[in-house]
Amino acid sequence: MDMSPHTALSAADALALRYGAEHAPAHGPWNEHIALLLSHRSIRGYRPDALPEGTLETLIAAAQSAATSSNLQTWSVIAVTDAEKKAQLAKLANNQKHIEQCPLFLVWLADISRNQRLAEQEGVELEVMPYQETFLVAAIDAALAAQNAVVAAEALGLSTVYIGALRNQPQEVAKVVGLPPGTFGVFGMCVGYASPAAANEVKPRLPQSVVVHREVYGANNEREQRAAYDHLMAAFSQRNEMSTDTWTKRVIGRMGKIAAMSGRHKLVEALQAMGFPLK
Amino acid sequence: MDMSPHTALSAADALALRYGAEHAPAHGPWNEHIALLLSHRSIRGYRPDALPEGTLETLIAAAQSAATSSNLQTWSVIAVTDAEKKAQLAKLANNQKHIEQCPLFLVWLADISRNQRLAEQEGVELEVMPYQETFLVAAIDAALAAQNAVVAAEALGLSTVYIGALRNQPQEVAKVVGLPPGTFGVFGMCVGYASPAAANEVKPRLPQSVVVHREVYGANNEREQRAAYDHLMAAFSQRNEMSTDTWTKRVIGRMGKIAAMSGRHKLVEALQAMGFPLK
Numbered sequence: 323m324d325m326s327p328h329t330a331l332s333a334a335d336a337l338a339l340r341y342g343a344e345h346a347p348a349h350g351p352w353n354e355h356i357a358l359l360l361s362h363r364s365i366r367g368y369r370p371d372a373l374p375e376g377t378l379e380t381l382i383a384a385a386q387s388a389a390t391s392s393n394l395q396t397w398s399v400i401a402v403t404d405a406e407k408k409a410q411l412a413k414l415a416n417n418q419k420h421i422e423q424c425p426l427f428l429v430w431l432a433d434i435s436r437n438q439r440l441a442e443q444e445g446v447e448l449e450v451m452p453y454q455e456t457f458l459v460a461a462i463d464a465a466l467a468a469q470n471a472v473v474a475a476e477a478l479g480l481s482t483v484y485i486g487a488l489r490n491q492p493q494e495v496a497k498v499v500g501l502p503p504g505t506f507g508v509f510g511m512c513v514g515y516a517s518p519a520a521a522n523e524v525k526p527r528l529p530q531s532v533v534v535h536r537e538v539y540g541a542n543n544e545r546e547q548r549a550a551y552d553h554l555m556a557a558f559s560q561r562n563e564m565s566t567d568t569w570t571k572r573v574i575g576r577m578g579k580i581a582a583m584s585g586r587h588k589l590v591e592a593l594q595a596m597g598f599p600l601k
Numbered sequence: 602m603d604m605s606p607h608t609a610l611s612a613a614d615a616l617a618l619r620y621g622a623e624h625a626p627a628h629g630p631w632n633e634h635i636a637l638l639l640s641h642r643s644i645r646g647y648r649p650d651a652l653p654e655g656t657l658e659t660l661i662a663a664a665q666s667a668a669t670s671s672n673l674q675t676w677s678v679i680a681v682t683d684a685e686k687k688a689q690l691a692k693l694a695n696n697q698k699h700i701e702q703c704p705l706f707l708v709w710l711a712d713i714s715r716n717q718r719l720a721e722q723e724g725v726e727l728e729v730m731p732y733q734e735t736f737l738v739a740a741i742d743a744a745l746a747a748q749n750a751v752v753a754a755e756a757l758g759l760s761t762v763y764i765g766a767l768r769n770q771p772q773e774v775a776k777v778v779g780l781p782p783g784t785f786g787v788f789g790m791c792v793g794y795a796s797p798a799a800a801n802e803v804k805p806r807l808p809q810s811v812v813v814h815r816e817v818y819g820a821n822n823e824r825e826q827r828a829a830y831d832h833l834m835a836a837f838s839q840r841n842e843m844s845t846d847t848w849t850k851r852v853i854g855r856m857g858k859i860a861a862m863s864g865r866h867k868l869v870e871a872l873q874a875m876g877f878p879l880k
Contacts, residue, residue: 337662347662350655355756358634359663359749376629382813383616383626384638386806388748389763392855393848395807400814407816436811436823437852443824444849448856454872454879455768455865456856461737462787465744469667470638473752477634484668489734500817508741527665528674532715534661535679537686538779544715545722569672570723573716576671577727577735586734590880593733600733600879601869 336360339524342554347530358477360524365481367520368423368512377478378426381513384474385467396437396460397467400429400499400507410498415487415510416584420520424512429488429495430468432460435504435597452599457506464508475513481520485510490585492592503597522562526554528569615639618803621833626809637756639803644760646799647702647791656757657705660792663753664746675716675735676743679708679778679786689777694766694789695863699799703791708767708774709747711739714783714876731878736785743787754792760799764789769864771871782876801841805833807848 331339333349336357341347378401385399402408403426411429412421421427434456441448450456472482488495488510495507527533532547552568559565567575580587593600610618612628615636620626657680664678681687682705690708691700700706713730720727729735751761767774767789774786806812811826831847838844846854859866872879 340662340666347658348655350657350659351653351757352659353756355634355637356659356663356753359753360666362666362668364668374630376627378629378813379626379809380612380629380631380635382809383619384635386809386812387619387639387641387803389641389643389751390806391763391765392851393804394852394855395812398812398814398818400816400818402816404816431818436820437856439820439823440827440849440852441856444853446853446857448853449859450856450862450866453862453866453868455862455868458740458768458787458868459765462740462744465741466748469745469748470752472668473749474635474638477632478630484670486670486738489737499814500819502818502820505818508737524666525672527669530658530661530665533665533674533677534657535677535778537679537681537683539677539679539710539781539784540779541715541718541781544718548719570719572671573673573719574723574725574727576673577716577720577729578725580728583729583732583734587729587732587880589732589734589737601866 331357331361340527341529342526345529345550359473362476363522363524364483365516365520366420366483367517368420368514369517370423370425371515372425373480373514381471381474385471388466388470390463390466391459394437394459395463396432396434397464398431398433398436398505400431402427402429402499407498411495411510414491414494415485416490418485418487420483420512421485421510424514426513428511428513429499429507430464430509430511431501432457432464432506432508433504434460435502438504452601454600457593457598457600461508468511480513481516483512485512487584489589493595496596506593506596506598523558526558610636610640619806620808621805624808624829638752641755642801642803643762644795644799645699645762646796647699647793648796649702649704650794651704652759652793660750660753664750667745667749669742669745670738673716673738674742675711675713675739676746677710677712677715677784679710681706681708681778686777690774690789693770693773694764695769697764697766699762699791700764700789703793705792707790707792708778708786709743709788709790710780711736711743711785711787712783713739714781717783731880733879736872736877736879740787747790759792760795762791764791766863768868772874775875785872785875785877802837805837
């Protein structure tokens with residue numbers, strides 16, 4: 323299976339891969355940057371090959387070029403290459419083997435500790451610190467930065483996958499990478515060269531009409547559109563994952579029972595213990 | 602001032618703009634996609650010119666191509682072009698005039714209501730719904746999607762700016778765009794052609810050594826690096842904003858007093874009223 327980013331694909335072909343030919347929107351402006359974005363696939367298997375020198379610096383420069391709320395820059399990232407640490411983190415994240423395989427594992431942090439140190443050094447109090455809003459800003463800052471890193475990685479022929487399971491046991495993760503109070507691993511990210519066995523197709527998404535609302539929110543025809551998407555996803559699953567699950571079945575499987583949260587129902591407790599009171 | 606995306610810049614020039622020549626990291630792999638990401642600038646003034654036909658569809662296709670946790674797709678977006686609605690939203694977001702100016706204003710939503718409707722239609726309960734984790738996943742999903750839209754917009758010669766002030770009065774915003782329970786405007790985004798008067802330079806960021814940690818978190822030399830960055834930002838402010846504020850002064854100004862939150866200290870209360878119990 324071809325693992326190169328499909329930057330040579332036409333708009334029509336790329337949109338058909340992302341939405342299914344029947345549900346693809348009429349295509350508008352297009353160029354090779356858009357084609358790169360459309361070609362994204364999360365990859366869960368890596369070759370052990372090292373990254374070219376300077377790759378981390380390039381990914382971080384892209385990440386830091388993303389917008390950050392009021393230029394507060396309330397995020398950081400830990401670059402983990404140590405095999406023992408990667409094994410520990412893999413174990414804490416539902417034993418995901420690709421965390422051990424990838425040459426670079428990034429732990430993206432909501433980080434208000436840096437600005438807190440600034441305040442201590444300057445002898446001032448930052449009243450905004452203990453609020454939910456401040457945690458949210460930090461988590462969003464980390465997400466915007468991380469997504470730019472994903473785009474940069476794929477532009478360089480590398481693959482990635484976000485690891486939300488890093489939130490299963492956040493305080494244990496904090497011990498592995500030595501996090502101070504006021505920092506929290508929002509998610510992890512594998513970076514490396516995809517192994518041929520991990521190849522997969524571009525995953526179809528819900529039709530645009532379900533996700534985009536004009537002027538006001540609307541859910542007309544949502545049920546019919548979901549049925550069509552269920553059909554598309556069942557076929558995708560059969561081709562790529564040897565199952566025939568619909569999207570509806572996947573959502574219920576993932577959101578139906580607390581057990582599927584793998585510990586993340588205790589997130590508030592963990593965050594409060596880690597320096598985010600969430601007032 | 603040249604407002605085109607600096608995709609023709611060399612790595613050395615682009616990194617010098619982003620970090621200051623003295624603090625730029627050694628450069629690694631580079632291509633036109635990376636140059637596009639490095640060229641990002643938030644723009645707060647727009648020409649009234651309409652966007653080419655199909656632009657929204659292209660931006661959304663890019664947004665939907667971003668990763669989404671477990672493919673749950675817990676985000677939506679409202680595309681606002683109506684002048685009256687844009688004026689109302691501008692007023693709710695600290696009177697930011699660029700919300701009125703831009704031809705397209707996007708309200709990015711954390712949206713668990715769609716999967717809740719799915720559950721009701723299927724006659725099942727989704728136990729995961731009321732948790733902080735589920736809100737966080739939805740907010741991160743929205744952020745990853747939005748950042749891909751930013752990259753796509755800039756690839757098309759358009760400019761953008763995130764509007765965090767959309768969280769100042771989230772329940773009033775919800776009324777303007779008709780949001781159902783289980784949806785929340787995480788941030789807004791202006792999209793359009795930059796007006797020449799809104800031109801500005803690439804904004805410098807903290808040195809990489811402050812933001813990236815190797816294997817474990819560290820804050821060595823952070824204070825010295827901050828002093829250097831303060832110097833860089835004071836010069837940037839003088840050239841672009843007619844002030845000479847350091848970064849340190851900006852952080853204290855933005856985080857020092859609750860009043861600077863413009864209502865966002867009540868975010869928990871608002872979210873709970875909007876269908877996110879944050880358990």
